Amino acid sequence: MLTEIKGINEECGVFGIWGHEKAAELTYYGLHALQHRGQEGAGVVVNDGESLKIHKDTGLVNDVFKQANFSDLAGNAAIGHVRYSTQGEKGYANVQPLLFHTQQGSMALAHNGNVMNAYELRGELENEGSILQTTSDTEVLAHLIKRSTKANKEEAIAEALQKLVGAYAYLIMTEDRMYVALDPRGIRPLSIGRLGDAYVVASETSAFDLIGATFEREVLPGELLTISDEGLYSTRFAMREQRRMCAMEYVYLSRPDSDLNHVNVHASRKRMGMELAKEAPAEADVVTGVPDSSISAAIGYAEQMGLPYEMGIIKNRYIGRTFIQPSQELREQGVKMKLSPVRKIVSGKRVVMIDDSIVRGTTSRRIVKMLKDAGAMEVHVRIASPSIVSPCFYGIDMSTKDELIAANNTLDEMCDQIGADSIAYLSESGLEQAVVKDKTIHQGICTACMTGKYPVKKTNEATISYTKM
Numbered sequence: 042m043l044t045e046i047k048g049i050n051e052e053c054g055v056f057g058i059w060g061h062e063k064a065a066e067l068t069y070y071g072l073h074a075l076q077h078r079g080q081e082g083a084g085v086v087v088n089d090g091e092s093l094k095i096h097k098d099t100g101l102v103n104d105v106f107k108q109a110n111f112s113d114l115a116g117n118a119a120i121g122h123v124r125y126s127t128q129g130e131k132g133y134a135n136v137q138p139l140l141f142h143t144q145q146g147s148m149a150l151a152h153n154g155n156v157m158n159a160y161e162l163r164g165e166l167e168n169e170g171s172i173l174q175t176t177s178d179t180e181v182l183a184h185l186i187k188r189s190t191k192a193n194k195e196e197a198i199a200e201a202l203q204k205l206v207g208a209y210a211y212l213i214m215t216e217d218r219m220y221v222a223l224d225p226r227g228i229r230p231l232s233i234g235r236l237g238d239a240y241v242v243a244s245e246t247s248a249f250d251l252i253g254a255t256f257e258r259e260v261l262p263g264e265l266l267t268i269s270d271e272g273l274y275s276t277r278f279a280m281r282e283q284r285r286m287c288a289m290e291y292v293y294l295s296r297p298d299s300d301l302n303h304v305n306v307h308a309s310r311k312r313m314g315m316e317l318a319k320e321a322p323a324e325a326d327v328v329t330g331v332p333d334s335s336i337s338a339a340i341g342y343a344e345q346m347g348l349p350y351e352m353g354i355i356k357n358r359y360i361g362r363t364f365i366q367p368s369q370e371l372r373e374q375g376v377k378m379k380l381s382p383v384r385k386i387v388s389g390k391r392v393v394m395i396d397d398s399i400v401r402g403t404t405s406r407r408i409v410k411m412l413k414d415a416g417a418m419e420v421h422v423r424i425a426s427p428s429i430v431s432p433c434f435y436g437i438d439m440s441t442k443d444e445l446i447a448a449n450n451t452l453d454e455m456c457d458q459i460g461a462d463s464i465a466y467l468s469e470s471g472l473e474q475a476v477v478k479d480k481t482i483h484q485g486i487c488t489a490c491m492t493g494k495y496p497v498k499k500t501n502e503a504t505i506s507y508t509k510m
């Protein structure tokens with residue numbers, strides 16, 4: 042049952058490359074372009090065709106690789122990971138990729154998402170004698186693969202994936218192959234690119250741009266790719282279902298320069314702002330956005346309203362994302378340290394403050410106060426996505442229902458609590474309009490956190506067919 046699910050939610054980033062002599066170094070660069078997806082830990086496993094070697098630690102990509110000597114990480118293939126967890130399990134053991142050595146060879150795994158039945162699967166594995174070393178659902182998959190009686194690795198992986206329920210993007214590497222898998226709804230993003238003859242895989246296309254790779258295509262929902270020196274093969278471990286890309290990837294999580302399902306993130310955010318202006322115009326002098334994720338929507342709102350967009354709030358770039366601090370008290374401190382008003386811009390003005398989303402209300406409350414303390418006459422809060430009323434079970438840190446301000450308060454109550462002069466959210470149809478521009482290309486989004494309608498059911502048995510790309 043959804044309400045029983047406990048686990049480590051992860052907003053992580055994965056990167057993989059096959060067939061390049063600078064695999065580890067390129068993975069390191071790729072992880073830089075995915076750093077916004079997780080700042081708690083980073084790692085690379087490199088493959089020289091005979092063995093897999095790991096370099097990982099807690100901290101930012103730069104810190105983790107400060108001491109790394111890339112000549113010690115030689116190999117033609119690598120997978121990498123940046124990690125963000127939300128439930129206290131922040132130690133080294135859970136930093137990915139995870140690397141396993143067996144008598145039949147090694148296997149490394151990197152994962153973005155959340156396996157909702159990991160707790161039950163872990164129980165089953167323990168009952169059968171497995172002792173797991175981490176609290177990560179990635180390790181559960183490794184055990185399921187190893188226990189499979191299927192004749193080859195690909196079928197073993199497919200069988201193991203069929204046991205998972207949730208949202209996930211997996212990279213799995215052995216000495217001779219890299220496997221890439223996406224959940225049957227395609228809730229998490231994952232794309233394939235090329236760099237010369239090499240294959241590249243990443244959570245976001247921003248990683249391709251950084252290393253000069255070209256985008257080939259999205260990994261399809263329920264698809265399992267096998268990459269080796271012979272090329273790339275596609276198979277399916279689950280029936281293809283309608284894609285439900287996570288709406289929060291567009292609203293908040295992904296980088297503006299990334300394209301998800303052929304939709305550019307910045308452009309979609311700008312359209313969210315424009316739709317919001319049509320739905321909830323405010324009498325104001327100036328529009329400002331909460332940096333960085335709300336800037337695109339603020340530009341769209343201002344453009345649609347014919348108002349000036351101004352940099353009314355600036356961000357200290359050297360402080361991590363607000364949510365990294367675990368307690369409410371520390372979270373509030375974090376916001377204060379992170380954002381400052383530009384007095385000359387907001388003083389004496391009626392300000393529209395655009396934020397991409399409200400979770401607990403901490404950010405909005407502090408920013409409204411900050412803008413008013415800096416002399417703003419009125420602050421009208423406009424949120425460029427629908428209200429978040431249900432927790433996310435698919436890998437986004439969305440807290441419990443009790444903590445979600447919109448789940449427990451009317452709009453008027455929220456306006457009071459936040460101290461705004463008015464507040465309005467983008468409608469669900471406005472969000473769809475902004476993201477799902479062309480239904481033939483983009484099949485739809487997951488809005489479970491905004492609607493309480495959860496798209497994931499148990500995966501179906503899949504027939505396996507092979508096509509060469």
Ligand code: AMP
Nearest residue numbers: 293334364398399400401402403404438
């Ligand atoms: P809150 O302060 O709790 O209302 O959180 C809202 C702020 O956090 C907004 O400014 C968002 O940009 C940001 N945000 C939204 N969703 C998330 C998330 N899942 N993880 C971290 N930050 C988020």
